[in-house]
Amino acid sequence: MIQPKQKSVLLIAGPTASGKSAVALQAAQARNGVIINADSMQVYRELRILTARPSAEDEAQTPHRLYGTVSGADHYSVAQWLADATHEIVRCWEQDKLPIICGGTGLYFMALEKGLAKVPPIDAGIREYWRKFEGNLHAELHSRHAPSAERLNAADRQRLIRALEVFDSTGKPLRLWQQEAEEHSLLKNVMVERHYMNVGREELYARADERFDKMMAQGALEEVRALPLLDAAMPVMKAIGVPQLKRYLDGELLLPDAIAFSKIATRHYIKRQSTWFRGQMKQWAVEPLTIGHI
Numbered sequence: 238m239i240q241p242k243q244k245s246v247l248l249i250a251g252p253t254a255s256g257k258s259a260v261a262l263q264a265a266q267a268r269n270g271v272i273i274n275a276d277s278m279q280v281y282r283e284l285r286i287l288t289a290r291p292s293a294e295d296e297a298q299t300p301h302r303l304y305g306t307v308s309g310a311d312h313y314s315v316a317q318w319l320a321d322a323t324h325e326i327v328r329c330w331e332q333d334k335l336p337i338i339c340g341g342t343g344l345y346f347m348a349l350e351k352g353l354a355k356v357p358p359i360d361a362g363i364r365e366y367w368r369k370f371e372g373n374l375h376a377e378l379h380s381r382h383a384p385s386a387e388r389l390n391a392a393d394r395q396r397l398i399r400a401l402e403v404f405d406s407t408g409k410p411l412r413l414w415q416q417e418a419e420e421h422s423l424l425k426n427v428m429v430e431r432h433y434m435n436v437g438r439e440e441l442y443a444r445a446d447e448r449f450d451k452m453m454a455q456g457a458l459e460e461v462r463a464l465p466l467l468d469a470a471m472p473v474m475k476a477i478g479v480p481q482l483k484r485y486l487d488g489e490l491l492l493p494d495a496i497a498f499s500k501i502a503t504r505h506y507i508k509r510q511s512t513w514f515r516g517q518m519k520q521w522a523v524e525p526l527t528i529g530h531i
Contacts, residue, residue, distance in 0.1 A: 244330050244427045249339045250275070250346055250518065251434025252510035253503065254444040258291055260434065261339035265299040268335045273325050274303040275340025275349075278476045280318070283309045283464055286457045287478040289448065300334075309473030310465065319348045323423050343513045350429070352418030359406045367398045367405075377401060382410045433514060435523035438507070445503045449478070453496065458482055477502045 247264060251257050261272045274280060278288040282305040290304050302325045307313045322338065322345070329336040338349065370377075374397040379386035385400050403411040419425070436444075449457075461482040467474055474480070478499045485495035514521075 242333075245335060245430070246326065246424060246427055247335060247337045247430045247432070248275075248346060248349075248521075249337060249432050249434065250343070250514065250521070251341060251436070252441060252507045252514065253289070253341055254441050254448055254507070255341075255434035255436045257339050257341065257434050258289070258295070260432075261337050262291070262295055262299055265335075265337055268337075269333075270335035270337040271300040271302060271325070271329050272337045272339050273322055273329075274301070275318075275322070275338045275342055275345040277313070277318070277340075277342040277345065277472070279304055279340070280307040280313055281305065281309045281473045281476070282307065283473060284460060284476055284479070286452050286455050286460045287476055289452070309471060310467055313472070315344050315348050316353055318345055319353060322349060326423065341510055343510070343517055347517065350422060350424050351415065352420075352422035354411070354414040354418045356403055356411070356414050357407055359402050363405045364402050367401045370398075374398065374401065378404070381405075385410045385412060388412070431518070431521040433518050433521040433523050438511065441507050441511075442504050445507060446500050449496065449500055449503065452478070458486075458492075462486055477506060 247268075247270065249257050249261050249264070258272075261270075264270055265272050272291070276288070278284065279290045280303060281288065284290075285305060291301055295301070296304070303318070303321055306321075326336040326338075338346070340346075367374075374394060375386055375389070375391035378389070378397055378401050381401070381404050385404070389396050389400065391397075400411050403409075403414065407414070457478060461479055464474070464479070464483075469475075469480075474483075481490070481495045481499040481502065484490040485492050490498070
């Protein structure tokens with residue numbers, strides 16, 4: 238009896254300027270793959286340059302999905318990305334192609350592997366009670382569900398509040414909701430290759446600085462100038478380079494200062510990404526992903 242071919246997926250994650258896109262392109266060409274975006278800023282169609290989306294030439298070489306598909310005027314959630322990515326991954330399997338998920342948004346990878354917990358809406362009174370609570374949150378959680386408290390840092394107020402409001406509102410610990418989501422995650426029983434682009438912090442900073450200079454030469458300023466009038470709170474308006482260059486266009490900064498502030502913001506973002514990935518992706522392979530084992 239012929240056994241069905243096992244489904245597989247390649248995940249390539251890492252901080253900005255770590256070379257993810259180039260490696261993904263190489264892997265896609267070597268293994269009949271389709272590159273699927275997992276970067277929360279590269280989904281926006283208005284920002285090809287400033288978000289370092291793959292070039293039109295790269296997209297012509299290999300199929301790319303979920304790049305520049307969302308209007309900056311729209312809200313785009315992790316849940317929406319997961320639905321879109323699921324559709325694209327299943328389509329790859331149906332076409333006997335390898336889905337290659339590439340990006341720097343850790344929450345996207347977490348949602349893909351662990352699913353999204355379908356916690357019912359929290360009772361408003363319960364939510365307000367715990368958010369105003371000034372006592373020992375860790376002790377309160379321990380009295381309700383000791384295993385939940387043991388998994389959390391006693392100083393992590395935000396996660397403790399979330400655990401308490403879920404337990405009091407649903408009668409079940411948050412971990413149980415998360416486990417149910419994992420049981421139904423798309424990648425359960427799928428062969429998953431995980432690769433983290435491990436590049437030294439100083440090298441990343443240097444690459445990012447050089448890349449921003451290239452972005453400016455390629456028309457980043459014109460890209461910001463062409464943005465529609467949107468609320469400053471919209472995610473697309475917070476993309477690195479947009480607030481800084483907009484301040485220049487509004488006469489608030491000199492251009493060299495706007496560029497310098499953009500580079501500083503990029504470095505801060507790299508630091509946050511690197512810290513998050515180190516904490517959440519300890520089991521990922523970090524050796525260089527070369528053509529020999531792509």
